[in-house]
Amino acid sequence: MTEEADRAVDPSTxxxxxxxxxGPEDDVVRVGYTNAAVxxxxxxxxxxxxxxxxxxxxxxxxxxxxCFPVGEFRTGDSDVLLGTAVLTAADGSDLGPLELxxxxxxxxxxxxxRLIIDxxxxxxxxxxxxAPTGHRFLTRSTLCTV
Numbered sequence: 001m002t003e004e005a006d007r008a009v010d011p012s013t014x015x016x017x018x019x020x021x022x023g024p025e026d027d028v029v030r031v032g033y034t035n036a037a038v039x040x041x042x043x044x045x046x047x048x049x050x051x052x053x054x055x056x057x058x059x060x061x062x063x064x065x066x067c068f069p070v071g072e073f074r075t076g077d078s079d080v081l082l083g084t085a086v087l088t089a090a091d092g093s094d095l096g097p098l099e100l101x102x103x104x105x106x107x108x109x110x111x112x113x114r115l116i117i118d119x120x121x122x123x124x125x126x127x128x129x130x131a132p133t134g135h136r137f138l139t140r141s142t143l144c145t146v
Contacts, residue, residue, distance in 0.1 A: 014118055014140065020083030020100060029114075031083035031100050036119040037137060041067075041087055044129050045095050051087075051129070053100040054079070055115065055139060065100070065117050065137045066128045080107045082115065113141040 016032035023030075033041070045051055050070040056063055066073070075081075079101045087095045100117070102110065122136045130137055 014116060016116060018085050018087070020085035020098070023081040023083050025080055026082070029083065031085065032114070032116045033085060033098075034116060034118040036135075037117045038087070040119040040130055040133065040135055040137070041098065042089060042095070043133070045087060048129055050096050051098055053098070053117065053137075055082070055100065055102040055106065063139065064128065065115075065139050067130055067137060068127075069129070075101050078104050080104050082107070110141070112143055114143075116140040116142070 014034045014036075017035040017038050018033040019029060020031035020033075022028055041051060044067060048069045051067055052070050052073065054066045054068065054073050054075070056066050080103070082100045082102055084100075085098045087098045089095055100115070116139070118138045118140055119130070119135050120138050121134065123131065123134075128137065
């Protein structure tokens with residue numbers, strides 16, 4: 001679904017500043033990042049190095065997108081790579097790939113959605129890198145045509 005179509009369905013859908021390419025198990029672009037998320041990611045990248053996301057499926061963190069340094073959260077056969085975006089610095093230079101994973105079981109429940117990662121004021125989860133920044137990542141979802 002295009003960005004314009006997303007807003008036609010839900011006018012509260014935030015503008016996407018960074019698009020991820022589709023993951024290897026899918027040909028649908030399912031992940032985007034808002035300007036606020038990109039700015040927070042740049043800050044975290046400069047502090048912690050290369051980053052990745054895992055979309056939490058519940059438990060103690062609710063359904064928050066969890067941001068980790070690459071390699072700190074181990075993914076495996078029970079996870080699906082939803083998409084990879086190339087994060088850039090403010091000057092336009094490439095920082096590196098930013099992958100977003102979701103559990104295979106959760107993907108089955110959410111396979112008809114597009115995930116937009118946003119950043120909003122508030123306390124982040126205890127396990128995600130943004131927790132001490134005064135902001136938290138938030139997943140906004142819209143239905144997509146598949």
